[in-house]
Amino acid sequence: MARISLDPPRTLLYRISEWYSRRTYGEVLDPVRAMAHHRRVTLTDIRLELSLARWNKLDxxxxxxxxxxxxxxxxxxxxxxxxxxxxxxxxxxxxxxxxxxxxxxxxxxxxxxxxxxxxxxxxxxxxxxxxxxxxxxxxxxxxxxxxxxxxxxxxxxxxxxxxxxxxxxxxxxxxxxxxxxxxxx
Known part of the structure; x- marks a missing residue:
C-alpha cells in the first residue's frame, strides 16, 4: 500500500503528465502520481527523465x-x-x-x-x-x-x-x- 496518496491535485501539470504517461506507458505511473503533489519535484523529474532518454554512450x-x-x-x-x-x-x-x-x-x-x-x-x-x-x-x-x-x-x-x-x-x-x-x- 502506498504511503502517499496516489490521487494528487488535478493541476494542469498533472493532467499533462497523466496524458503523457497514458500515451507512453498505457497508464499513469504511480511515481508520477506520487510526485505530482509537489510541482517543482515533478518538473525536475520530467526534465531529468527526458534528458536521460537522450543519453547514448552506454549499450x-x-x-x-x-x-x-x-x-x-x-x-x-x-x-x-x-x-x-x-x-x-x-x-x-x-x-x-x-x-x-x-x-x-x-x-x-x-x-x-x-x-x-x-x-x-x-x-x-x-x-x-x-x-x-x-x-x-x-x-x-x-x-x-x-x-x-x-x-x-x-x-x-x-x-x-x-x-x-x-x-x-x-x-x-x-x-x-x-x-x-x-x-x-
Whole structure:
C-alpha cells in the first residue's frame, strides 16, 4: 500500500503528465502520481527523465542490467516491475532478467562485461558504496570513459528512483505481467 496518496491535485501539470504517461506507458505511473503533489519535484523529474532518454554512450542492454541490479538490491518492487517492461524494447532474454538478483549463481548467463556492470551497480548501490579501483579500471577499459560516466550516472539515478519509490511504498503496477520479454537468442 502506498504511503502517499496516489490521487494528487488535478493541476494542469498533472493532467499533462497523466496524458503523457497514458500515451507512453498505457497508464499513469504511480511515481508520477506520487510526485505530482509537489510541482517543482515533478518538473525536475520530467526534465531529468527526458534528458536521460537522450543519453547514448552506454549499450542499452548494459544500462538495463545496471538499473535492474540497483533496483533489486535496494528492494524497489515498482522499479523491478517497470524494468522488465522496459527491457522488452531492448530484447534482453527473460532468462537474463530473471537471473539478475542472483547473477553470481548463474555462470555462463552473463558476459564478462555484463558481470562487471552488475557488480558495479551493486557496489554503487551499497551503503556505503563499495566500488573498488580494480572494478572501475576494468569497466573503463571495457567501456571507455563516456560510457563509464553514463553507467555511473544511471546507477546513481536508479538509486534515486528506487529509494524514492520504496519510501513512497510503491509496488509493481503489473508491467512485467503484461509483457512477454522477447528473446533475440
Amino acid at each position: 542499452p542492454q548494459l544500462k538495463i542490467l545496471a538499473v535492474m541490479a540497483s533496483s533489486h538490491l535496494i528492494g524497489c518492487s515498482w522499479c523491478t516491475d517497470f524494468g522488465y517492461w522496459e527491457a522488452r524494447d531492448e530484447g534482453l532474454p527473460s532468462a537474463k532478467l530473471h537471473a539478475v538478483p542472483s547473477w553470481r549463481e548463474h555462470p555462463g548467463v552473463f558476459t564478462e562485461a555484463e558481470q562487471d556492470v552488475l557488480e558495479y551497480a551493486e557496489a554503487m548501490s551499497a551503503t556505503p558504496p563499495a566500488v573498488t579501483d580494480e572494478l572501475a579500471a576494468r569497466l573503463l577499459e571495457r567501456l571507455g570513459e563516456p560510457a563509464f560516466v553514463e553507467l555511473t550516472a544511471m546507477v546513481a539515478v536508479e538509486n534515486l528512483r528506487s529509494r524514492m519509490n520504496s519510501a513512497f511504498g510503491l509496488t509493481g503496477q503489473g508491467f512485467a505481467d503484461r509483457c512477454a520479454v522477447p528473446s533475440r537468442t
